[in-house]
Amino acid sequence: MEIKVGMADMNVCSPPDTIITLGLGSCIGVVLWDPEKKVCGMVHVMLPDSTQITQNSNRAKFADTGIEDLLQKIIAKGAKKERVVAKIAGGAQMFSINTNSPSLRVGERNIEAVKKTLKRLGIRLVAEDTGENYGRTVLFHPDTGEYTIKAIGKEIKSI
DSSP, X not given: OEEEOOTTOEEEEOTTOEEEEEEESSSEEEEXXXXXXXEEEEEEEOBSOGGGSSSOOOGGGBXXXXXXXXXXXXXXXXXXXXXXXXXXXXXXXXXXXXXXXXXXXXXXXXXXXXXXXXXXXXXXXXXXXXXXXXXXXXXXXXXXXXXXXXOTTSOOEEO
């Protein structure tokens, strides 16, 4: 069965299920996976930093809080933090604009925030497909650790 993760959402799964999120633009699909236990989780991160937004209770929306919460969810399913690795995809610059305004470089800021959070939590980033200027749909297979990336007009790739 495909476990779906919506925007600013998270979920966990284990084989034989797979986990999917659709339409990543500047958002990032962060997968945390314990290769020994074969348990994984995915969070669809929309924004880099929860401290910049007031009165928002959706922790999955942000890199800093969403990844922390996802780690706790997979540990609750039997993962061991010291074995957990990460794969990420997304963070595109969806609009071709020439600007130095950081508020318009959401994809780039999301990539930086995700990497910073993974480092702070001591989780090794083992693969990524980030940046560029196109959207992605991603599917993770916890039995093999294969992260499949589909994009319109591009070859399907696995990382």
